[in-house]
Amino acid sequence: MFDNISLGRYYPGQSALHRLDPRTKLIAAIVIMVIVFLVRGLWPMLAIALLTGLLILASRVPVKIVLSGLKPMLLILIFAFLLNLLTVPGGKVWFAWGPLTVTEAGFLTAIRMTARLAFLIMNTTLMLTLTTTPIMVADATENLMAPLKKIRFPVHEMAMMMSIALRFVPTLLEETDKIMKAQSSRGADYDTGGLISKARGLVSVLIPLFVSSFKRAEDLAVAMEARCYRGGEGRTRLKSLAYTRLDLLFFAGLLGAGAVVLALEFALPATV
């Protein structure tokens, strides 16, 4: 039932992108995010598409899997497209019906917004979930935020919570599926019926899910203690983070590509 969700699904591999330091990928994801939001023009947008394509190629993750990351966000993408299409004024009016008008500017904005969102999602999942395990992301966050420890911010605890939450996503999805099937067998109906009966149906799934999650949390805490976990103090790592030449190369390439995109954006006359 939930097999198509790629959130938190690591795609094992040994590609260049897999071997990058997670901190590099975390920073790169932020850099790409900023660039994507600065860009408006058609050419720079195409340049970003090219960059995304290159990254996918470098990751050796099948395009189909990267695209499947868009599926859960499909509704939001469609909503963003329609909202912009129907509300943004300006340019030639193509179609009008009551307060709703479809204009040339609206169409272009809609495409731009949707493309931006899509690139954003694709690059972030590629960098941070498909080629990086959640624990590596947590490590990178912990490492980059280490200075905050000085002001007593619980950096290690946050990172640990994050990675455990991600570890249990597939387990809880499986559990949800199981509980829904069990309640369906008792006559619960999650597909038809009004809003109220649907909300009531949700209760029969959420309560068992909460109860079992607490039980899991309790078990896990004991299992962690049994394996000598006692916070971040004195803990070492199997894969201690270290930047390599690959990171330097990647970062230089990314900044170069970013510069080209921004140059295209600001040097070329705006197309809209």
Place this chain on the structure above:
Amino acid sequence: MGYWPVPAFQNSRSMDKFAEIKNVSYSYRQSGREPLVAVNQISLDIPRGGHMVILGRNGSGKSTLARLINALEQPSEGTLVVDDLPAAVEENIWEIRRRCGMVFQNPDNQIIGTTVEEDVAFGPENLGFPPADIRRAVDDALAVVGLEDMTQKAPHLLSGGQKQKLAIAGILAMRPSCLILDEATSMLDPLSRQEFMDLVCRLSRDEGLTVINITHNMEEVQLADQVAVMGDGRLVSIGTPADIFEQIEQIKAEGLDVPAHNEIVYELANRLQIPLYPKEAATWEGALATVRRLLAVASSDAELRKKTIWAADLIRSEQAVRVSDKRSESEPIISVENLAYTYAADSPQATTALHDVSFDVRRGELLGIVGHSGSGKSTLIQHLNGLLRVQAGSVRVLGLNASNNADIRKIRQKVGLLFQYPEHQLFEETVFRDIAFGPRRMNLEEDEVNRRVLRAAEIVGLQTDDLERSPFELSGGQKRRAAIAGVLAMEPEILILDEPAAGLDPAGRDEILGYAGTLRDLGVTVILVSHSMEDVSRLADRVLVLRQGCVHALGRPADVFSDARRLAEAGLAVPRPSAFLRALQEDLPGLDCDCYSPEAAVEALITCFASRLPATEPECPRDGDGDV
């Protein structure tokens, strides 16, 4: 924290005791109530390098004892020394936890890493090993348990058996000296259980690890050199497996199992009133030899011959009273034809769970479905009430089509499906309302709902005042009963039970399986799904064996078990009582070997004994012959 390349046991002082437990007690604080005494004045020495099994009902304090040994809890009274380290000393706690690795019951709730390798590294990381040593420890540990090809795999994609091996690897990476298993195999199928225990025994032998195994499984008990029995937080008995199973009455009174061969011989000697020699039936071979000896004794003098014949007559009259069953010949109520199912059909991860499965379920019968994890059992039963849509083939239930939406609604009211660990589906404020959930969805009158809830509660033995409590306040066994009642209250014509006894202790298991028999006797058609041949064979009218998504065998238990080799192909064994009788077939031609409970086996043995005695005694003619 340092790094210990040498196993700790090699340089310790006292070579005999791994743990010394002296007058240890532990109580749990409970808000607003008296503290619960989980472990009560226990004194016990655990030998170094030994293999100890702890038996006891759920709630007898076994797990608490294990947690005390692992320094996860501190005793409220008494002293505890583990591997020469007093557990009361604060600085020793982490070292004790490192040396005593613990594998828990639920494989999912002890995996922390998002890949196999990350999970194994968790312990050494906590201990502050340098990265190069962690790398070595992880690789070594994974090679020992045989998961070295899966370092990058996500743990949720592993099978249950692999997950438990992963848990062992996580412990080995910390270089422990003791392995504590807290019902670690209770969620595994027989094949994975066997593999897992083989690994444990190998570690115990090759690495000199001390093993403490908390279990209900009789085959695992035979691997131990010492067995401790706990009841109500106290140590009831301790000794070798042979010592312990001498005290059959006492062990059964604790609600525990006894190996089938011990029980058969004990009961047989009892019925024939012939005393047993001490420990003569301790082993399988010993028990077989004892049966032969009993036969010789029983036919040795006239008095004993008479007793045997009486016992056989009694059995014959009892059997005559039991209803003979013709259930397997009644009309089909479910028919499955050429059913096939593939998960994630159009993706590269496509896995075919069922290939071309065809069978019938007949009205009023109890059909057992047996097979290993991954044999397709769950996929199959989910088709029977429309939870999974038919991809190929056809499923007809009570004349309705299970691939038709309108029919599925009706089917779900007639077919009750109880999943594994059904207590996970409880959610209402009171037990009553939870049981009433199903009937209310059927739009019944309130009076009828009431009637059904009370009747269902009565069948599973829930008291009236339990019905007004929150389901989350109940004990584990009570929750299971409430969940079963929730399905029974829908008064289904067909009831499907998926591993209804999983995770229960022997007494709880017998009780829950007993309901399956009761319901069949009430006229409900029951489908019992399990990976335990022993449980299914006792109850089932017919057995369906699934293997890799195909019907491997289907028929009466006697027919299915007659071909032991074919059964072994599906990774299943003939149930112990029947296997025991088969081993005696050469000595006792004509012995009925199709007995799946110790009681039935004893009856078959006595009947066979009597038939081999001279029909009439010259000096004392039997006067009751004509009446029987």
